[in-house]
Amino acid sequence: MIEWHQTTIRFSKFFVITIGLFLQACGFSGDKENQDSIDWSYETPNTSVEMEYGINMCDYDLVLDTIRSGDTFGELMNKHKADYQKVIQATRSYRTVFDLRRIRKGRPYRILKSKDSLNKAQVFIYENDKLNYTLVDFRDTVEVSRKQRPYFLVEKEYAGEIKSSLYMTLDELGIDQNLSLSLSDIYAWSIDFFRLFKGDKFKTIVRERYLEDGSYIGIDGITAAYFEHKGDSYYAFAAKVDTVSGQIDYFDEKGNNLRRTFLKAPLKFASYRISSRYNLKRRIAYYGNRVRPHKGTDYAAPIGTPIIATADGVVTEARRKGGNGIYAKVKHNTTYSTQYLHMRRLNVKRGQKVRQGQVIGWIGMTGNTSGPHVCYRFWKNGRQVDPLKQKLPAAAPIDKSYANAFFNYVQSPLNQLRCIDYDFERLNFDTSRLSYITPETTNDTQQNQS
Structure with a gap:
């Protein structure tokens, strides 16, 4: 485990609620084309070139x-x-x-x-x-x-309007396309990123990592975000809800957790497409185009793509059987269970506890299948239902004991998001908000006596 020792240069806004709630917000705006104008030598530690x-x-x-x-x-x-x-x-x-x-x-x-x-x-x-x-x-x-x-944490503001896909929009704006993955993780329970509409909009406050020479090395995290989809507004504010595990959840402006009990899909965004939906009257080519109920949702992806558990639970089945091929079934509570068919290989065993997002296997073509995919089946009260039509329960909202502090905190990044212009052309960079990060290696070291 790596301990992080942070020295903040002049000023960096950090807000801490003791006993479990940690939230961050800083404001930067602009694009990467102007990053060369940043004076990276500003108050950096004096180190010899040797x-x-x-x-x-x-x-x-x-x-x-x-x-x-x-x-x-x-x-x-x-x-x-x-x-x-x-x-x-x-x-x-x-x-x-x-x-x-x-x-x-x-x-x-x-x-x-x-x-x-x-x-x-x-x-x-x-x-x-x-x-x-x-x-x-x-x-x-x-x-x-x-x-x-050692590296710098720099917070920037990005915004844009969807023309075709979020990925292509980011590419056209010169923004790190990995931002699409970060946003899809945050909004995984509320927005289908494969069904974005032209005219949808987004704004983000992003923490980025830069080396001392100014080299960009990736996104560190998203402090706050706004997404406008089909006329509906979706805010997201980061909060560290567990200081021991470091778990970060995202909440809207009313303190509701964006996370749901279940993920919308058993694969990460950008790694799949829905090739067949739940349909009780579907004609299946594999069975000679006869009408045969399809009680699952097929997610097509390359062989070897990780399959993830859509919710916490216990593995009740992990084996190979007939047309299902290699599969796993997870019981989440007395109401819900999920099943994942046609795997190439399992990554879990019967009786094992799994967490939401944990890799439980990999895409394959075992059993009755004409192409690589996972057939995702969703059980409610012992009956298979369409997972895409279920109103899934949300995770716990902000704890009441933290509510006042949360709402006070939210005002600053909320106002910051509202002030971001969708047509940003310049980098409004404030060197007083640089954070210089110096990681110290501790537990990742082994010593042996020679």
């Missing part, structure tokens, strides 16, 4: 390269004269830190070698991605750790 990864690079000979096809960690370390016993210790510690056998072709790495006559490898640094890296330290005790670079 210091990287917490190591004085001048003390070592540096090997800078990328992983090639066929390269292995052991062979690389042997080539650069690392201590054999320490290499063995490092590879055995991967199970709880990083599997050193999974270094990927094309990823950059660095090897720091001693400047003496032995010129032995002392440190191996593998770049997992732009933000994360794995450091294998052979000096003294063997240490394997996964770490993150």
